[in-house]
């Protein structure tokens with residue numbers, strides 16, 4: 001059977017097509033031969049509804065995005081999320097350094113601080129993704145003998161980091177509940193990461209949660225290593 005690379009969003013079985021065109025503007029959703037439900041009902045939904053379902057971490061919405069669309073914005077989204085995170089950290093740094101010196105050299109240094117924060121955020125993301133992929137390679141690839149598609153997994157991980165975009169409004173509309181908002185954003189990102197892994201591998205929730213925990217551990221190790229370096233990356237960039 002020619003599968004066409006699509007998946008049924010209800011039962012995860014492969015499907016040849018999402019809809020059939022009967023001409024004269026008549027389109028009919030394909031019915032899955034395994035579960036007898038529409039293969040992908042989201043293709044006729046409004047993008048806002050799909051986004052709401054993605055935020056609610058619905059498995060069907062994740063399957064629609066990851067298998068049945070050719071959404072290839074993961075690298076752009078990744079850079080944008082890193083910029084959001086760098087801006088957030090940089091704004092915290094500015095908040096802690098109350099300097100009224102208007103000299104240009106200060107502004108120049110602050111700009112380098114931003115690049116330093118961007119580099120750190122990128123390094124932490126790299127450590128997180130490497131940790132997750134390494135764990136999956138060991139747990140699923142080596143132990144269970146299944147073949148892993150790392151490109152698909154990386155795309156899923158990067159796309160599911162979309163929640164970091166919310167850091168910008170959290171910084172702009174700063175209030176007493178900002179720390180709570182930051183915690184919720186982190187929780188949303190990690191839950192989405194876990195759900196994305198679960199959907200791609202069609203695995204148990206426990207495995208995907210363990211993969212995310214290993215990723216977090218790798219990220220924490222990199223943070224510790226950066227803090228303990230005799231010449232931290234920030235200082236290095238500042239003295240350039």
Ligand SMILES: [Zn+2]
Nearest residue numbers: 008011032035
């Ligand atoms: Zn089905």
